[in-house]
Amino acid sequence: MxxxxxxxxxxxxxxxxxxxxxxxxxxxxxxxxxxxxxxxxxxxxxxxxxxxxxxxxxxxxxxxxxxxxxxxxxxxxxxxxxxxxxxxxxxxxxxxxxxxxxxxxxxxxxxxxxxxxxxxxxxxxxxxxxxxxxxxxxxxxxxxxxxxxxxxxxxxxxxxxxxxxxxxxxxxxxxxxxFAPKVLAGRRVLITAGPTYEAIDPVRGITNRSSGRQGFALARAARDAGAEVTLVAGPVSLSAPVNVRRIDVVSAREMDAAVQEELDGGPCDLFIGVAAVADWRPGAVAERKLKKTVMGVPALADLIWVENPDVLTRVGTRPNPPVTIGFAAETAEGAMLTAFAREKCVRKHASFIVANDARRALNADTNEIRIVGPDSERVFGPATKLECARFILECAAELLAKRPRQA
Structure with a gap:
């Protein structure tokens, strides 16, 4: 640049x-x-x-x-x-x-x-x-x-x-x-990044592996492209890019609530769900640390699991939704990776899905991605996560150009 x-x-x-x-x-x-x-x-x-x-x-x-x-x-x-x-x-x-x-x-x-x-x-x-x-x-x-x-x-x-x-x-x-091209000038962009953490007791919990780097790179690239950017971040040790508004959350329900509140609060042109949201959470959080066993019985074996809200689907099925982009971190490649992403794209009402092989992308500085729509596919990389972010936003800008601005 x-x-x-x-x-x-x-x-x-x-x-x-x-x-x-x-x-x-x-x-x-x-x-x-x-x-x-x-x-x-x-x-x-x-x-x-x-x-x-x-x-x-x-x-x-x-x-x-x-x-x-x-x-x-x-x-x-x-x-x-x-x-x-x-x-x-x-x-x-x-x-x-x-x-x-x-x-x-x-x-x-x-x-x-x-x-x-x-x-x-x-x-x-x-x-x-x-x-x-x-x-x-x-x-x-x-x-x-x-x-x-x-x-x-x-x-x-x-x-x-x-x-x-x-x-x-x-x-x-x-x-x-x-000096980046301002392909998102005047647009409002909402991005989720990082993992969520679901507490079991005061010291234990479950989470998904995610450094947040790709989501934060997208926030930076969207800002560079001229957008007004809000970043909803799970627990990560990253600094938000300059002039990007950040909302910190921990659990999937907190992330969903923050996203819905942002969408209810004003027009949004583009939503990018990069966060690795935990699919399940314990039905109740113990007030004290659970012991490994109680009277010889494994205490954690009795946990009851409840499904978390599906943030991406809830955005994609809103009335007059923004251009909605999801991520699919799979342990697959080639045609199988594309098939998984396409099914997810249709099921979650997304504009397209960014798919990658999690075994190569997690905690790495580079990524190789597939942009998969209901009837399209584009491959990009290997490249830095910032370069991947810019390519993703170019694809999003093409879709936004075909739609009227949110009022």
Missing amino acids: LQGKRITLIVTGGIAAFKSCEAARLLMKSGAEVTAVLTEHAAEFVTPLTFEALTGRPALTTEWRKHPGGPMPHIDLARTSDLILVMPATANIIAKAAHGIADNLASTLLAARRSPVIFVPAMNEAMWKAPAAARNVEALRLDGAVFLGPVPGLQACGDKGPGRMMEPREVAEFIEGF
């Missing part, structure tokens, strides 16, 4: 400036051409030479010195940049950008910008909450600027609250998808 993209990285004065070095490295690694612009105060925290070593290009600090790109670097960069990234974005640079103040190279470049701009704020939590800062941020957002963060946490000054700069990995990941 970033191969050959020209990104201007504006670094302003703040303790978080050192993290911008890592952002520059990650963007370069993804194929971007990065030019760093440092304010006078930024150079007190990290030197221009650091960025020159990381990017292979001169780091610019002033317009009053001859530069390789020409005598007016603010105009040259404004003309050639595909994206301007301000990281860290202090209260000072945000205020200057909001009011068109141009008193140094960084602020003059922002005043002359012709490309999209992303601000990654970092400041004291009181400064971020100040009414003036809120007005400035809102003005820039109305002008089309994107803000990433800040996030809550402990700050260098010792205060706690929203003000910490978002981590470079998250910023680079967001930018990588920033």
